[in-house]
Amino acid sequence: MHIDDVKKVLIIGAGTMGQQISVPCALSGYQVSIYDIKEEALATAVKRIGKLLDGFVAFKKITREEADAALARISATTDPAAAAKDADIVSESVPENPDLKKKIFAQFNELCPPHTVFTTNSSTLLPSMIAADTGRPDKFLAYHFHDIRMTNVVDVMPHKETSPEAVELVRRFALRTGQAPIMLQREHSGYVFNAMIGSVFLSAQSLAANGVATVEDIDRAWMGVTHMFMGPFGMMDSVGLETVWHITHYWAERHKDPQAIKNAEFVKAYVDRGRLGQKTGGGFYDYPDPLYGKPDFLSGGKKL
Numbered sequence: 001m002h003i004d005d006v007k008k009v010l011i012i013g014a015g016t017m018g019q020q021i022s023v024p025c026a027l028s029g030y031q032v033s034i035y036d037i038k039e040e041a042l043a044t045a046v047k048r049i050g051k052l053l054d055g056f057v058a059f060k061k062i063t064r065e066e067a068d069a070a071l072a073r074i075s076a077t078t079d080p081a082a083a084a085k086d087a088d089i090v091s092e093s094v095p096e097n098p099d100l101k102k103k104i105f106a107q108f109n110e111l112c113p114p115h116t117v118f119t120t121n122s123s124t125l126l127p128s129m130i131a132a133d134t135g136r137p138d139k140f141l142a143y144h145f146h147d148i149r150m151t152n153v154v155d156v157m158p159h160k161e162t163s164p165e166a167v168e169l170v171r172r173f174a175l176r177t178g179q180a181p182i183m184l185q186r187e188h189s190g191y192v193f194n195a196m197i198g199s200v201f202l203s204a205q206s207l208a209a210n211g212v213a214t215v216e217d218i219d220r221a222w223m224g225v226t227h228m229f230m231g232p233f234g235m236m237d238s239v240g241l242e243t244v245w246h247i248t249h250y251w252a253e254r255h256k257d258p259q260a261i262k263n264a265e266f267v268k269a270y271v272d273r274g275r276l277g278q279k280t281g282g283g284f285y286d287y288p289d290p291l292y293g294k295p296d297f298l299s300g301g302k303k304l
Helices: 016-027 039-058 064-072 080-084 098-111 164-176 193-209 215-226 232-239 241-255 258-272
Strands: 008-012 031-035 074-077 089-092 117-120 140-145 153-157 180-183
Touching: 008 016, 008 080, 008 098, 016 031, 016 039, 016 064, 016 140, 031 080, 039 064, 039 074, 064 074, 080 098, 089 098, 089 164, 098 117, 117 164, 140 164, 153 164, 153 193, 164 180, 193 215, 193 232, 193 241, 193 258, 215 232, 232 241, 241 258
Parallel strands: 008 031, 008 089, 031 074, 089 117, 117 140, 153 180
Antiparallel strands: 140 153
16 A cells, blocks of 8 residues: 555544544544544543644644644544444554453454554554454554654554565655654564653652652652653653553563552552543642642742
């Protein structure tokens, strides 16, 4: 399949990343179908996509007309057959559970056209872990997004059986949608940026879970030294604490690491209280006006 043949993108999973991935695709003129098993998730997704586009208009990244046209190209459905019809590229963003991903790809392998290229937006899982279950391992690879409000960097990571043609198609698709593809030469958990920031998250979680310092002071240390506008826990809120917990829990169980298990329990306490991060108005911080955004945060809220 040539890049010019790509017309429709199927996004599986209407969560935060599914919502974000739909935006550059639709803005670039592609028809986008978002599939989820829950009607309420789709309704929420459409509203949040509208707000994302509104934000781009407010910051003068796009015009109102471009935003309205993009939103009109996005459809949402709980019907898997309708979602899969005529799909050229699939982007999957469901929870970090390999068994769930295997099940979903196997289902859509039966529904999508033979030419459809499958991609996963998995944060840490390797494509080879689920490639066989896709039914088309040569047309399967990882195509991973970060927060589109902050960056256009994406990761393109094949596994040993991915065809060069599929890799090139996804690279060209990234460029066509205004993304900056980072091309991985081999599989690596966490890609490039996530592999680095994952170590930071692990260290921050360990410091907090072991009572070494508070969430706020850990972020103050990071922000004060690096001069970044957000610390590790603020970043985790941006990612979404449910996603952070899934990743932490999965690898903690896989490696039987006592500290990682303790870290997962620390994050899970927030998830269990419904504090999932920015998207729910509360995670480690309260939103839309988090403490780390206040002028006196680095001084502990006190005048020196």
